[in-house]
Amino acid sequence: MPQDFYDVLGVARDAGGAEIKKAFRRLARELHPDVNRHDPEAEEKFKQAAEAYEVLSDPERRRTYDAYGHEGLRTGGWQPHAADFGSFEEVLSAFFGRGDPLFGDLFGGGGRRGPATGGDVGASVEVSLAEVVTGAKREVSFDAIATCERCRGNGAEPGTPIRACETCGGSGQLREVARTAFGQVMRTAACEPCGGAGKVPETPCEECDGRGRTVAKRTFEVDVPAGIESGQRIRISGAGHAGDPGAGKGNLYVEVTVAPDERFERHGEHLVSVVRIPATRAMLGGEVPVETLDGERTVEVPAGAQPGERVVLEGQGLPTLRGGRRGDQHVVLDVVVPSALDDEQRELAERLDVTVSDEQLVAGDERDAGRRWGRRRRRARR
Ligand SMILES: [Zn+2]
Ligand SMILES: [Zn+2]
Numbered sequence: 001m002p003q004d005f006y007d008v009l010g011v012a013r014d015a016g017g018a019e020i021k022k023a024f025r026r027l028a029r030e031l032h033p034d035v036n037r038h039d040p041e042a043e044e045k046f047k048q049a050a051e052a053y054e055v056l057s058d059p060e061r062r063r064t065y066d067a068y069g070h071e072g073l074r075t076g077g078w079q080p081h082a083a084d085f086g087s088f089e090e091v092l093s094a095f096f097g098r099g100d101p102l103f104g105d106l107f108g109g110g111g112r113r114g115p116a117t118g119g120d121v122g123a124s125v126e127v128s129l130a131e132v133v134t135g136a137k138r139e140v141s142f143d144a145i146a147t148c149e150r151c152r153g154n155g156a157e158p159g160t161p162i163r164a165c166e167t168c169g170g171s172g173q174l175r176e177v178a179r180t181a182f183g184q185v186m187r188t189a190a191c192e193p194c195g196g197a198g199k200v201p202e203t204p205c206e207e208c209d210g211r212g213r214t215v216a217k218r219t220f221e222v223d224v225p226a227g228i229e230s231g232q233r234i235r236i237s238g239a240g241h242a243g244d245p246g247a248g249k250g251n252l253y254v255e256v257t258v259a260p261d262e263r264f265e266r267h268g269e270h271l272v273s274v275v276r277i278p279a280t281r282a283m284l285g286g287e288v289p290v291e292t293l294d295g296e297r298t299v300e301v302p303a304g305a306q307p308g309e310r311v312v313l314e315g316q317g318l319p320t321l322r323g324g325r326r327g328d329q330h331v332v333l334d335v336v337v338p339s340a341l342d343d344e345q346r347e348l349a350e351r352l353d354v355t356v357s358d359e360q361l362v363a364g365d366e367r368d369a370g371r372r373w374g375r376r377r378r379r380a381r382r
Helices: 005-009 017-030 042-056 059-075 088-096 101-107 129-134 279-284 343-355 364-381
Strands: 121-127 136-147 162-164 173-180 183-190 199-201 213-224 233-236 252-258 265-267 270-278 286-292 295-301 310-313 329-336
Touching (some): 005 017, 121 213, 270 286
Antiparallel strands (some): 173 183, 310 329
């Protein structure tokens, strides 16, 4: 279901044209690739915003959308164009043109971007719930693009000359005019023969075949912090692919999975576990062994504990990423009625059974009141 265009831009349904333009510019700044290079959704959000702007900035399209919604636009033959563009830069130049101050703000005027930073690399690791308490170290290995050591990235055999690229005249870029829904747009594309470098080696480097890069196996030790949750990513700056000569490396993102532990259910920093106790122990109260992440512990079950009642073990839960005190472990009492009694047990149970009064069958919140009542009665009997 496509999102409401007014919601996407964050404007009221009666917003004027200037307001809509302002909202889109604000979003464009927010989602700009330099700011949001590592938010994988930024580009997608930006395209949604561009799509919303494309509709709401056109009075006729906006009327259709107000009356018939997304469905009305589609049956009217409208197709969003933002999705066809390759990059932020192209969408923005389509909407505002390269002369627009916003464009200058975001891309430094001429639209010529410097050497590109290297791409990001992803890896994944798994830790146990117990390691969430202590933190853990993991080694990750991956293939990454590295600068060729033989030619230091310029692609030429050491000692051989490099000349300017004939195709692009040394600029590294080719400009072409593209026709789009918004009129003609000047697109710049990297020159293919020189790969955007503007220079070509006369004798290509033997090691990298003139590419200036090689693929190398890289290994990193990753510190998984205590308190991590499944699905969270750790960023290691500069551990990704090598970029163009003169530009930085990309980042390594390590996605962490916390292996499920059937003994515990995680609720943020708290854990829930279940312990089975016989009904007689629940009646009498007493000590019960319970598994925790730090080993076995003994908990005190109160006399008259009811099925499903919880005993809280403070500080037996998990830390948070911010540090500080550990959460709690909630132990749920699963009160089980013993079956297949032998003769002696049966006799004891029968004797107990005839003495249990209705007043003793008060559960939950009323139990404390019931206990007081029971004490008073015992005292009265004495
Ligand atoms: Zn090389
Ligand atoms: Zn070229």
